[in-house]
Amino acid sequence: xxxxxxxxxxxxxxxxxxxxxxxxxxxxxxxxxxxxxxxxxxxxxxxxxxxxxxxxxxxxxxxxxxxxxxxxxxxxxxxxxxxxxxxxxxxxxxxxxxxxxxxxxxxxxxx
Amino acid sequence: xxxxxxxxxxxxxxxxxxxxxxxxxxxxxxxxxxxxxxxxxxxxxxxxxxxxxxxxxxxxxxxxxxxxxxxxxxxxxxxxxxxxxxxxxxxxxxxxxxxxxxxxxxxxxxxxxxxxxxxxxx
Numbered sequence: 118x119x120x121x122x123x124x125x126x127x128x129x130x131x132x133x134x135x136x137x138x139x140x141x142x143x144x145x146x147x148x149x150x151x152x153x154x155x156x157x158x159x160x161x162x163x164x165x166x167x168x169x170x171x172x173x174x175x176x177x178x179x180x181x182x183x184x185x186x187x188x189x190x191x192x193x194x195x196x197x198x199x200x201x202x203x204x205x206x207x208x209x210x211x212x213x214x215x216x217x218x219x220x221x222x223x224x225x226x227x228x
Numbered sequence: 229x230x231x232x233x234x235x236x237x238x239x240x241x242x243x244x245x246x247x248x249x250x251x252x253x254x255x256x257x258x259x260x261x262x263x264x265x266x267x268x269x270x271x272x273x274x275x276x277x278x279x280x281x282x283x284x285x286x287x288x289x290x291x292x293x294x295x296x297x298x299x300x301x302x303x304x305x306x307x308x309x310x311x312x313x314x315x316x317x318x319x320x321x322x323x324x325x326x327x328x329x330x331x332x333x334x335x336x337x338x339x340x341x342x343x344x345x346x347x348x349x350x
Contacts, residue, residue: 174338210333
């Protein structure tokens with residue numbers, strides 16, 4: 118059972134918009150700690166997609182965006198492409214556990 | 229461009245100690261405000277942070293693994309290491325090393341190694 122809760126799977130057709138939620142609690146996201154997002158392609162290491170709630174590292178397309186509100190955060194992908202098919206993870210800090218915590222991951226399928 | 233590479237045995241017997249090393253290239257392990265950490269991913273499952281260390285030696289660990297984990301750093305070799313004792317089959321996973329910014333608390337992992345699969349089996 119992950120500290121941060123994500124839907125196990127989401128899907129969308131090419132060109133569509135999908136969102137992935139990440140729900141935490143008052144000891145992590147709700148406490149104001151930053152949320153980060155990673156993309157993990159099949160057989161590869163995770164890659165930083167969004168940091169500090171809304172910031173994209175250099176090279177990440179602006180089709181990827183994220184937001185945070187209260188005890189939750191959300192990743193949005195617009196103009197869905199076949200290459201976006203991957204697992205997506207959120208991450209934050211939990212003050213009760215005094216450490217980094219990850220969501221359980223969401224598998225994105227491009228139909 | 230920072231690069232990280234994990235190395236170590238791919239097979240460990242139950243009850244023994246898993247030992248991995250992460251070699252950092254393209255930059256110094258002594259970078260200010262950055263910690264060096266270990267993350268694992270059991271087959272078909274999600275990511276779990278294990279523990280992290282600063283080049284000066286400060287460490288912090290996942291409470292669920294703290295009694296079995298030790299992370300150390302060797303700045304002369306630009307390496308840091310993981311030891312996980314008393315392993316069981318549940319410790320079978322791909323182990324990643326990574327680096328994350330510290331701003332009073334741990335932030336995002338911006339660089340990751342490619343990962344190494346460690347299987348616990350007799």
